[in-house]
Amino acid sequence: SQQGEEDPQALSIQEGENATMNCSYKTSINNLQWYRQNSGRGLVHLILIRSNEREKHSGRLRVTLDTSKKSSSLLITASRAADTASYFCATDAVSGNTPLVFGKGTRLSVIA
Amino acid sequence: EPEVTQTPSHQVTQMGQEVILRCVPISNHLYFYWYRQILGQKVEFLVSFYNNEISEKSEIFDDQFSVERPDGSNFTLKIRSTKLEDSAMYFCASKGQGLVEKLFFGSGTQLSVL
Numbered sequence: 252s253q254q255g256e257e258d259p260q261a262l263s264i265q266e267g268e269n270a271t272m273n274c275s276y277k278t279s280i281n282n283l284q285w286y287r288q289n290s291g292r293g294l295v296h297l298i299l300i301r302s303n304e305r306e307k308h309s310g311r312l313r314v315t316l317d318t319s320k321k322s323s324s325l326l327i328t329a330s331r332a333a334d335t336a337s338y339f340c341a342t343d344a345v346s347g348n349t350p351l352v353f354g355k356g357t358r359l360s361v362i363a
Numbered sequence: 364e365p366e367v368t369q370t371p372s373h374q375v376t377q378m379g380q381e382v383i384l385r386c387v388p389i390s391n392h393l394y395f396y397w398y399r400q401i402l403g404q405k406v407e408f409l410v411s412f413y414n415n416e417i418s419e420k421s422e423i424f425d426d427q428f429s430v431e432r433p434d435g436s437n438f439t440l441k442i443r444s445t446k447l448e449d450s451a452m453y454f455c456a457s458k459g460q461g462l463v464e465k466l467f468f469g470s471g472t473q474l475s476v477l
Contacts, residue, residue, distance in 0.1 A: 284465060293367075293454055293468035294406065339406060350396060350419055351466060353406040 256354050257340055263360040270327040272357040274340030275320075281343045283316055284351065285325050288337045294353075297325075297338075332363040365389045369455050369469035376445055377477055384440045384472045386455030395438045396456040396466065397430065399423070406454070412438065445476045 257274050264270050274283070282301045286294040300307045300316045300323065307314045313326040327334055337358045341351040368387045376382050388395050397409040410420040410430055417430065429441045438457075442449055452473050456466040 286468075291452075291471075291473075293470045294456075294466075295468070296465035299465060350408045350411045352408060353398075355405040 257357045261358045272325045274323045276342045284341045286339045330361045334361045367469035373473045375475045386438045388457035392457035394458045397440045398454045399451040401451045450476045
């Protein structure tokens, strides 16, 4: 299975701190994407990193990808209470138009 | 910003009944998906649909499930005879042309099978 696995499962931090979430996967990928889900809502795309990229930034988000270790990390800097949500990584396999496969997610709580 | 819409937001049904979950993908998108999420668990792929046919499906998507794009705008998921374990949040998603693009998700339909 190419399924991504996030860790930790849950993370609780104070507002203003940085939050780091990790994702590991098993097979070769075209790209890896991070999504956010507010409680009871749909997933919202945050950022995509391609297999030939090592790092990408978008606002307060920083994503790294290490294809040799089959792992990625998502860093949220200067966290806010509004960042409280579940964060999922999703992998897009090399072979054909396969669907995105999501991990179990990291539940982030940012305490004001 | 364009969005994927799903109806109803909540559906309660009796075991053995048929349900149809409806989705309106973003209008110029070509790839359509159904995912589900049992409470507190991972988001699981069910089926993908392209060019008016199923392109891939998971083990979950058995003979009780079917999808249809009846009129060029709606995309439906039918469960013929619901089971208790079908209770979950069902998400529709779509994406545009090209293989490397993000998915746009709807807000989901919470299905409760009693």
